[in-house]
Amino acid sequence: MTISLDPTAYLLIAAALLALSGVPGLLLNRPLFGQRSAALCAVGASILGECAVIALLGGTPGATWQIDWPLPFGPALFSADLLSTIFLLPLFLVTGCASLYSLAYWPAREKSSAGKLTLFLGLFAAAMVIVVMARNGVLFLMAWEGMALSAYFLLTTDQQDSDVQRVGTVYLLATHTGTMALFALFSLLRGTTGTFAFPLPHTLSQGVPYATAIIVTALIGFGGKAGLMPLHFWLPGAHANAPSHVSAMMSGLMLKMGVYGILRTLSFFDALPVWLGWLILLLGAWSALNGIALATGQRDLKRLLACSSIENIGIIFIGIGLALVGMQTQSPYLVVCGFFGAFIHIINHSLFKSLLFLGSGVLIHGTGTREIDLMGGLARRMPVTSPLFLIGSLAICGLPPLNGFVGELFLYVGAITDGVTAPLPLAALVAPVLALVGGLAVITFVKLYGIVFLGSPRSAAAAHGHEATAMMTGPMVLLAAGCLIAGMAPVLLMRLVAPVVEYYGNVAGDVMVQVTGQVPLVPLTIANCMLIALGLAIGAVYLRRLHRQPALYGSTWGCGYLAPTPRIQYTGTSFSELVVNLLGTLVAPRRQRPGLDCVVLPRPAQFHYEVTETVLNQVLTPVFHWTGLAFSYVRRLQHGQIHVYMLYIFVTLFVLMIWTH
Amino acid sequence: MSAFADQLLVLVMLINLVMLGSSRLIFSIRAVAAQGVILGILPGLIHPFSGHLAAITAGIILAKGILIPYLISDAVRKAQIRREFEPFLGYVPTLLLGAVFTALSFAFAEKLPLAPEHKDLLFVPAAIATLLTGFLLLTTRRKAISQVIGYLVMENGIFIFGMLLTEAMPVMVEAGALLDLLVGIFVMGIVINHISREFSSLDTSRLRTLKEE
Numbered sequence: 042m043t044i045s046l047d048p049t050a051y052l053l054i055a056a057a058l059l060a061l062s063g064v065p066g067l068l069l070n071r072p073l074f075g076q077r078s079a080a081l082c083a084v085g086a087s088i089l090g091e092c093a094v095i096a097l098l099g100g101t102p103g104a105t106w107q108i109d110w111p112l113p114f115g116p117a118l119f120s121a122d123l124l125s126t127i128f129l130l131p132l133f134l135v136t137g138c139a140s141l142y143s144l145a146y147w148p149a150r151e152k153s154s155a156g157k158l159t160l161f162l163g164l165f166a167a168a169m170v171i172v173v174m175a176r177n178g179v180l181f182l183m184a185w186e187g188m189a190l191s192a193y194f195l196l197t198t199d200q201q202d203s204d205v206q207r208v209g210t211v212y213l214l215a216t217h218t219g220t221m222a223l224f225a226l227f228s229l230l231r232g233t234t235g236t237f238a239f240p241l242p243h244t245l246s247q248g249v250p251y252a253t254a255i256i257v258t259a260l261i262g263f264g265g266k267a268g269l270m271p272l273h274f275w276l277p278g279a280h281a282n283a284p285s286h287v288s289a290m291m292s293g294l295m296l297k298m299g300v301y302g303i304l305r306t307l308s309f310f311d312a313l314p315v316w317l318g319w320l321i322l323l324l325g326a327w328s329a330l331n332g333i334a335l336a337t338g339q340r341d342l343k344r345l346l347a348c349s350s351i352e353n354i355g356i357i358f359i360g361i362g363l364a365l366v367g368m369q370t371q372s373p374y375l376v377v378c379g380f381f382g383a384f385i386h387i388i389n390h391s392l393f394k395s396l397l398f399l400g401s402g403v404l405i406h407g408t409g410t411r412e413i414d415l416m417g418g419l420a421r422r423m424p425v426t427s428p429l430f431l432i433g434s435l436a437i438c439g440l441p442p443l444n445g446f447v448g449e450l451f452l453y454v455g456a457i458t459d460g461v462t463a464p465l466p467l468a469a470l471v472a473p474v475l476a477l478v479g480g481l482a483v484i485t486f487v488k489l490y491g492i493v494f495l496g497s498p499r500s501a502a503a504a505h506g507h508e509a510t511a512m513m514t515g516p517m518v519l520l521a522a523g524c525l526i527a528g529m530a531p532v533l534l535m536r537l538v539a540p541v542v543e544y545y546g547n548v549a550g551d552v553m554v555q556v557t558g559q560v561p562l563v564p565l566t567i568a569n570c571m572l573i574a575l576g577l578a579i580g581a582v583y584l585r586r587l588h589r590q591p592a593l594y595g596s597t598w599g600c601g602y603l604a605p606t607p608r609i610q611y612t613g614t615s616f617s618e619l620v621v622n623l624l625g626t627l628v629a630p631r632r633q634r635p636g637l638d639c640v641v642l643p644r645p646a647q648f649h650y651e652v653t654e655t656v657l658n659q660v661l662t663p664v665f666h667w668t669g670l671a672f673s674y675v676r677r678l679q680h681g682q683i684h685v686y687m688l689y690i691f692v693t694l695f696v697l698m699i700w701t702h
Numbered sequence: 703m704s705a706f707a708d709q710l711l712v713l714v715m716l717i718n719l720v721m722l723g724s725s726r727l728i729f730s731i732r733a734v735a736a737q738g739v740i741l742g743i744l745p746g747l748i749h750p751f752s753g754h755l756a757a758i759t760a761g762i763i764l765a766k767g768i769l770i771p772y773l774i775s776d777a778v779r780k781a782q783i784r785r786e787f788e789p790f791l792g793y794v795p796t797l798l799l800g801a802v803f804t805a806l807s808f809a810f811a812e813k814l815p816l817a818p819e820h821k822d823l824l825f826v827p828a829a830i831a832t833l834l835t836g837f838l839l840l841t842t843r844r845k846a847i848s849q850v851i852g853y854l855v856m857e858n859g860i861f862i863f864g865m866l867l868t869e870a871m872p873v874m875v876e877a878g879a880l881l882d883l884l885v886g887i888f889v890m891g892i893v894i895n896h897i898s899r900e901f902s903s904l905d906t907s908r909l910r911t912l913k914e915e
Contacts, residue, residue, distance in 0.1 A: 683849075684790060684840070684841050684842070684844075685841075687837065687840045687841040688841045690837070691834075691837045691838075691840075691841055694837070698810055701813075
């Protein structure tokens with residue numbers, strides 16, 4: 042039996058299912074049932090959505106659905122093309138995993154906010170599905186606003202916490218500033234085309250009025266959501282303070298909506314200005330470098346992961362920038378490799394960053410803290426989470442045999458083939474930048490994994506850390522398997538993305554074959570297999586020796602002391618101190634050293650260290666402070682005298698009456 | 703008939719001035735009740751008779767002439783106040799201002815682009831004059847009860863303006879407006895009760911302590 046519904050319809054059904062998934066939990070007075078039914082709905086929707094995505098990638102064209110609503114902005118148009126699928130693919134996967142995970146992480150039995158969380162989680166996912174399917178500017182903005190607001194409510198689940206309130210406000214200000222730019226964008230687009238419906242791909246010429254303004258507003262509005270420097274300031278705080286599965290969705294999925302917006306806007310034009318490719322490349326490189334530099338110095342587990350999201354978004358934008366530059370200089374290698382790198386990294390980052398955020402949720406659940414320097418020795422206490430977290434960490438560093446390497450490999454190939462042979466080989470500089478970023482990422486994640494999982498516990502909370510239930514580790518296993526499969530069989534990943542690159546980059550089939558033939562994917566698979574085999578062999582030898590000769594257990598980092606304390610271990614801060622000092626200009630660490638005002642013996646002293654957000658703390662906060670001072674004069678108008686308020690209205694009316702003559 | 707309507711409108715404007723000049727609350731309430739009754743009669747004078755019209759007339763006289771004044775005087779009795787003390791602006795200056803505003807509203811109505819059949823009537827200037835009187839009462843008086851009266855007078859002004867449209871005005875809109883007013887008065891009555899219980903005064907200028915810093 043075949044049901045001849047087109048993929049768009051499936052996707053719309055999935056979106057509706059997601060949006061309504063939290064409603065029963067609100068209406069019925071049975072929170073546990075509500076949460077379970079919502080998770081069931083979300084998983085069902087995810088499976089449905091993935092089926093539709095696979096159909097689309099397989100070549101089934103998605104129909105355009107038109108819904109005539111009474112609003113005066115033209116009909117609501119929904120459609121799904123290949124560009125949408127590259128975002129829908131991870132969206133449904135991560136949503137399903139996150140909603141299963143939430144059953145154990147935020148159980149309705151213990152937390153009263155579970156109903157609210159479940160409702161907005163569904164709405165959030167549904168809004169993102171609609172964002173990538175909307176083909177009308179107003180519909181897009183509505184979905185965009187729905188996504189931004191439900192993210193706000195998800196992020197402020199712990200609304201009693203003053204930190205959460207503060208980052209929530211920063212997020213809300215940032216997202217609405219971005220939305221303001223989007224209002225300008227879609228108004229300009231309407232001014233150009235005469236309708237709110239999206240123009241067909243490549244139909245706007247570069248010379249249309251406002252073309253530059255459209256591109257710039259898109260960069261501001263969507264770039265802010267993606268977390269592109271310097272509009273990233275809301276991101277670390279928001280990701281760190283949200284519940285972990287929400288952070289996974291925000292980082293893995295919501296940031297990508299910004300990338301989608303930029304790609305969609307650029308697709309309207311048949312040719313793009315020369316500076317745009319370089320600008321995006323530059324912003325991407327800056328985000329990647331600065332993001333990972335910020336991540337290196339962090340002490341907060343989730344803040345570190347959030348900063349590394351900025352880095353990964355930077356890598357995605359490096360890919361897009363390379364491709365755009367390639368379009369200008371007519372070099373197919375740059376176009377194909379750039380888009381491949383960007384699209385593959387979009388999928389990969391969703392996989393491993395969600396895995397890491399879910400893992401951080403397990404850590405927080407087990408130890409009750411987010412502070413890296415209070416953890417330690419958790420590998421023994423969390424035997425399932427530890428290897429999963431290791432897989433995520435390796436993948437995010439871009440090391441083989443995991444998937445992070447594949448996307449970056451394409452970028453390297455692009456940079457050192459056409460990038461080098463160009464008359465002015467500026468694009469080739471991408472390779473050293475990527476290498477630097479990769480190196481810093483390795484330092485960051487060695488620090489993260491080493492301090493958290495190895496050594497001995499640095500606090501009582503870490504010593505009592507415990508493993509999570511299968512409901513929490515199950516989704517992580519799924520994501521880790523995704524990372525591993527994509528890394529082991531990169532050809533699979535390439536086949537998946539190839540139609541999208543062909544469609545979006547307007548690349549001819551033979552050029553695709555020629556370029557992708559240059560990328561050593563098959564040797565990579567063989568090398569990966571050998572690597573795994575080697576690892577397994579070493580493991581087997583080790584286990585046999587362990588079996589023959591029972592191990593002696595001593596304290597880690599004991600260094601021969603008889604009574605070592607956990608405090609003689611490296612902390613995360615000390616591990617990364619060298620790098621943070623080298624990158625001082627990017628990271629701006631703030632230290633408060635103890636004063637050595639001793640006479641004979643030093644007195645007890647305090648040492649305080651934190652990594653600051655340059656944009657937020659040194660630019661935006663002072664600006665808002667001074668603006669507040671400037672407007673305090675205006676606030677004198679509001680003094681509490683009702684009569685004078687009436688007088689304001691009276692005077693206004695009077696002035697208006699006189700004005701009319 | 704319209705000559706008689708004009709005379710009634712002059713009466714309405716005179717009542718405005720009476721309210722501006724008086725300090726006794728009960729007197730003001732009676733004046734606003736009288737104004738309400740006149741407003742109830744007016745539609746019958748300018749429009750041909752119909753069931754709709756009769757219903758409107760009855761409803762308005764009932765609400766504006768009896769029910770609302772009763773509610774306010776009840777509040778006055780409960781709060782045990784008789785006079786408006788120390789208004790922000792004295793009675794004579796407000797009276798003079800009221801006269802100036804009435805004159806200005808005539809000048810303003812002259813220049814409005816009205817339909818020809820409304821040109822010669824006093825409706826528009828009377829409406830504006832009453833509206834401005836209401837505003838004057840709201841801004842210059844201190845007691846919460848006087849503010850309610852000011853609000854009522856303002857509503858009366860709007861009502862006079864709406865009278866030009868009585869034929870076009872469906873019953874539902876009319877009823878909705880009246881209900882709105884009634885609920886407004888109810889809420890104000892409750893608020894007044896609470897203010898007087900809480901602060902043992904009905905001086906709205908003391909409400910500034912509630913301001914959010």
